[in-house]
Amino acid sequence: MKFLTTNFVKCAIKTCDSSLEAFPLQYSECELVQEEQEFNPEFICHMLDRLDWQAVIKVAKDLGNTSLPPNKPEDIDPIMEDSQAILRDLHTLLVETRIVEGKMICRNCEHIYYIKNSIPNFLLPPHLC
Amino acid sequence: MLPTPTVRSLDEKVYDPAEDSFLLLDCFEQDQGYLLEKFPPPHTIPLVVEIGAGSGIVTTFVKQNILKDGIYIATDLNPHACKAVLETAEENRVDDEKLESCQMDLTNGIKNKHVDVLIFNPPYVPADEVPAVPETDDDESWLDLALCGGPQGMDVTWKVLHGLETTLSKNGLAYILFCARNNPMDVKRDMEQLGWKVDKIIERKAGWEVLSILRFQKT
């Protein structure tokens, strides 16, 4: 599962939807791989618009990265050099970082979801469906 | 005609692409102009979600040809399908960096109100009941989940339709496939009464079935 996806997934239990704790999930015991992918500054720049930055920071911290700025980078222009550096770092984090194995834990209900062979599993046992 | 993705011989527990899958490909080819207008690249990056992606043929096709700049999440209950989706993407050299395959019931693990394009070729065949999810990966009955949709073939589809309001983003669209026995025109009417704009995009006779695809959006 790519880092980017952590911004779009949540606990599968409906009653957690109303809790502010339930997103993002907490990532634990994760095995990561870095894979080189084509750098598309424009994609990262527009992607940034729709990201929940506080969730990016939280998940990065779970995975041991505390170097992100506290606020979403603004005025990013893909052709400016200092923007390029920021976008490249984000590309490395969002697109090139993959969680191969690990746990995702809901901070509200404490349910644990597993990632195996890069595929996250959000199925619930029958008594929680 | 856009190229049909290659699907390597699949695990027998995964739904093989069939007439319904191909109708979806044609549907997206036909509706591409509309989609690009709704989500103009490169400024908008739509989140495209396919429920029950099976072999992954539809997601791969849409990513490769229709909305190239989107990010994609494919879901399926069937773990063999979840693997097949990644294999089909790779086979067609669709870089999997913006395509996620998740084992998930419908869209239950996806953030509410974020899906821009929802795609679903559901288990639409009328059958006594929707089968229970098998307990082990090597169970022989995974494929039953691809087909059996309850008495009118609508049990799973109605769950998705009733959840659309929570699933879709403000500008979101849902493309859902029906067979004639699902009474799609009744569904259209009922959903319109609930405040949805519903358009029939494509319809085709396939053997003894008549298949059609409806597009739903909030008015």
Ligand SMILES: C[S@@+](CC[C@H](N)C(=O)[O-])C[C@H]1O[C@@H](n2cnc3c(N)ncnc32)[C@H](O)[C@@H]1O
């Ligand atoms: C008719 S097949 C379609 C497969 C593929 N999308 C295609 O068009 O060739 C239906 C798929 O939905 C999956 N499915 C059934 N119920 C589901 C649910 N509740 N959540 C997610 N996937 C489901 C099945 O496992 C199967 O892969």
Ligand SMILES: [Zn+2]
């Ligand atoms: Zn929860």
